[in-house]
Amino acid sequence: MASLKKIARRSFLIGSAAIVGGVAFGTYKYHQPAPNPLQAKDGRAVLNPFVFVDQSGVTLIAPRAEMGQGVKSTWASLIAEELDVDPSKVTVLHGPAAKAYYNSAMMSEALPGRGYDRSNFQHSLGEVVGHMSKFLDLQVTGGSSSMRDGFERMRVAGATARETLKQAAANELGVDRNQLDTKDGQVISPDGRTLSYADLAQAAAALEPVDADLRPASQWRLIGKDVPRIDMIAKATGTAEFGVDVRLPGMKFAAIKQSPHFGVGKTRFDATVANTMPGVERVLDLGDAVAVVATNTWLAQQAVDAIEVDWEPAPYPETTDAIFDEIARSFEAAPNSTMRDDGDVDSLPADATVIEAEYRLPHLAHATMEPMNATALFTGDALRIWAPNQGPTIVQKSAAALTGLDTDAIDVTTTYLGGGFGRRIETDYIDRAVQVAMQMPGTPVQLTWSREEDMSHDFYRPGAIARYRAAVKDGKALSVHGKIAAQSTTVEGAGRMLGLPMSGPDKGHVDTAFNQPLAIPNFRVEGYLTKPMIPVGFWRSVGASFNGFFSDCILDEMAHAAERDPLEFRLELARAEWEPAAKVLETVRDMSGWTGSTPDGIGRGVALAYSFGTPVAQVIEVADEDGEIRMTKAWIAADLGRVIDPNNTRAQMFGGMVYGLSAACFGEITLDGGAVEQENFPDYDALRMHTMPQVEVALLENQPHMGGAGEPGTPPAAPALANAIFDLTGRRARSLPLMHDFDLVF
């Protein structure tokens, strides 16, 4: 075990962040509170940055992006658990961009090690390292981190607020605080008198916060239970405000045309026609893009479509084939990382059966249902932004660099997000709205991208190639040697997010390849980084989105070569490495009634992937339907250690699986002439009602630490499906999307 100091001194590239320096200013400084962004005024008691109480009641701050994962509700539940309020009777706000709302868990993924083998000491160390996000102002929603981040901190926030309100009541009633009880937003005295939190607010505001112990799990009312989501009524009635729904007095609507070639500008543009079109107010030159401001979005879009632009040529290989040639060339250089190197993969016995396979996965777009958009109002000395975003402090910094304003002069309102999946951690679409607003001082402008603009200007899941050499002998796994090449999301995406150069071994690049919880005696995984070509970024489950496919597909090929049942083969390897991984496999085996054989016309596949702290096993069943392949059933088992809200977690699990299956069947972004060929959903389809399998989800709580929920459902989906199709057809899918090589029902 490296010492804390040594780990702190090192600079690692890990998951989604680089840590430089570190715990040197960590343990001491992170305990100092960050400034509270909520101002106390007019009888409002601001008890801490997450709770305030005034005459209208209790307001909780859930400063994480609500992009469908239910975080607004689950975060509020953590506070409400200790504060003794009913989540449906309080107001829950996202709150402003602020240092106090940093993410303490995401950076802990950055620790070296496989994750599942983390000791308690390392786990605590992870929490310390996580607090470095505060110094980097990382108020970010991502990395399946929200519950791990908020689980303790938010209960403390609730408990402290509760005890402070009780102290105010104790002073008023002249009794000891310990004699008082709390329930449903009220303090109750031993003789049955009640005082509402609202009435105690002013007195509580004058007190020093009172510390409190956290309640034991046996007393929880909300954690571990199905709590109705607080955004559900709004989302069923069209009243939830997404980014595109922001409406301001005097607001104008804008559309944009950006270069189809990434990273370059235009040589000429002619807006003669656009200027004469109905509703058009301004045509704006944004340097490497053009925009039109009009009285409505559609009129702006028609006019921007009518602008003729000549663009500079693409400064990278112009076709998908040429890009993949470049990715393949990365194998010729030295590996960036060898994160696992157990035994000796180079010396295999002569009688071992060797399997060699190359897998190729395409670039992928996020394709959130709500296209990229943002609204901005620039007034010369201040800027207001309304945007569906995953990182408000990053938005603030980027806008400060564009406008020259201090971050204090930039106010960011985070709306609901119509999907995020990692796309909205980027600030490009908000920067564009700021650029437009800067040319329209005093006028609020909403910039909405067309679907075509959205799909062709993404930060894509990198295309990736894996080369595996594996061996089995006497029905056992003997060796796995995997090499993985792609552009680096860590170098490019985390570099953009942190504004720091990234160097060192890139753990995220090989995540879910080197740290699969499998006892394979000879096991080496090497990462190869390809130079930047087209923009790449964080796509639901990041490196695990391709590594889950590579590392599980090779396992299935090994099981077949070893003439073993694929589920039992995995189970044996998992049991010897990490019991919780074995348990998820046993659970899907039992749920699906896995027998190891399937009738004619039916195929079944299994996959296991450990990512973001959570092992997930999936079984998928496919059926031959008049020569076409239909997914009929899916079973998912996941071990999150602690499940905050089972109903919501199940939704994340099957939702993550669907995201992975959609990509596996239909998803690919290809380039020709340096430009993305896919324009809209007909070119980039997804699972729909009639292609969705029936699904059952089991949630386990065997592992000692809390795992993530938003991403771990995605990595096992594609391999489980590919393995099922092999079982049905006898043909291996070593590249995706499946629609190219198999007839799928669509």
Added chain:
Amino acid sequence: MSTTLRINGKSHQVDLPEDVPLLWVLRDEIGLTGTKFGCGVAACGACTVHIGGEAVRSCQVALSDVWDDITTIEGIGTPDTLAAVQKAWIANQVAQCGYCQSGQIMQAASLLAENPSPSDADINDAMQGNLCRCGTYPRIRAAIHDAAQMIKEA
């Protein structure tokens, strides 16, 4: 061109070119933002509204082609007066990001009006034009069955 539209029982007068799609008239001119823009090419169903009771993609209906009264998500029920289909959506905790759900609910409401007891196959046929990137389909299916039951019992 001055046009009068009847939306959710109220008349609205707009002065716009006749080819502006109904979606943008609703969202940007009248301020009914519950109806969403997803693709602009009738491939996702996020913009679904009812015209004369029929579910249509409002991104494809030009202002001059609107042939009857319009109902949007705001017109079928409000947070205080929920329609059965909305109650079923809430009971089944359907929404994740929620962006596609206005369109899903409008499509489901039209299905239920035509077919009070839809089978799974009927649901597949009616709902396959409505995309959900969060993958809420199993709960949408359950909510439609529940809504059918609720309507029958009412």
